[in-house]
Amino acid sequence: MSTKTLNLKRNKNYLNGFTATDIGDDHLYTGIDTPMKPDAFKMSDIDKKKRIAILFEEIMDVMGLDLTDDSLKGTPQRVAKMYIDEIFSGLNPQNKPKVALFENKYQYNQMLVEKNITFYSNCEHHFVPIIGRAHIAYISSGKVIGLSKLNRIVQYFAKRPQVQERLTNQIANELKKILNTEDIAVIIDAKHLCVSSRGIKDDTSATVTCYYGGQFKDQGKITELHNYINN
Numbered sequence: 001m002s003t004k005t006l007n008l009k010r011n012k013n014y015l016n017g018f019t020a021t022d023i024g025d026d027h028l029y030t031g032i033d034t035p036m037k038p039d040a041f042k043m044s045d046i047d048k049k050k051r052i053a054i055l056f057e058e059i060m061d062v063m064g065l066d067l068t069d070d071s072l073k074g075t076p077q078r079v080a081k082m083y084i085d086e087i088f089s090g091l092n093p094q095n096k097p098k099v100a101l102f103e104n105k106y107q108y109n110q111m112l113v114e115k116n117i118t119f120y121s122n123c124e125h126h127f128v129p130i131i132g133r134a135h136i137a138y139i140s141s142g143k144v145i146g147l148s149k150l151n152r153i154v155q156y157f158a159k160r161p162q163v164q165e166r167l168t169n170q171i172a173n174e175l176k177k178i179l180n181t182e183d184i185a186v187i188i189d190a191k192h193l194c195v196s197s198r199g200i201k202d203d204t205s206a207t208v209t210c211y212y213g214g215q216f217k218d219q220g221k222i223t224e225l226h227n228y229i230n231n
């Protein structure tokens, strides 16, 4: 099969029949799981960094940058390290935060809200930053989670090439599994640099996405949650 046919097939499968150009600025997404190749972790992190550094150096070279310049020559290695160890480290399941649960000894049975969790992610269509805040709420089904773990779960899923809809659902899904309850709410309010710094260049718009599960489908609970967040 030629590369062209392969690419067309891939577009059909992954992009619901839209071409990559159609989808570019529209933030459509294809499913809850980040699309990964089956052999995504066959290569070690060390080898990935070596390979990315070579490829990034080529991008810089093609753009005409002088890689012998003192300021530029370390950039390919810096970018490779940043991709694998930092901003895309959430692609690797080994980096998923280990979460300990505790018995709900305080008998606290109202919603718990962790609000204004700052995160940095990157848009998977343009590889430029998404900067936002996540608000998370849950009602205990018998177990409670350490508060900082809620932040860590947000950071883990943010450190991937993302679309905001998928980020929202991935966080909600993980919390449902860990806390063994449907009573989860996730609200994300974020700024996409691919919208503000290029393309349509709208610096004032923001994107809000939400997930309301279980008891949070109730309008009263939603209003209560919004009151806490806006306080």
Ligand SMILES: [Zn+2]
Residues within 6 Å of the ligand: 024, 025, 123, 124, 125, 126, 127, 192, 194, 195
């Ligand atoms: Zn984008």
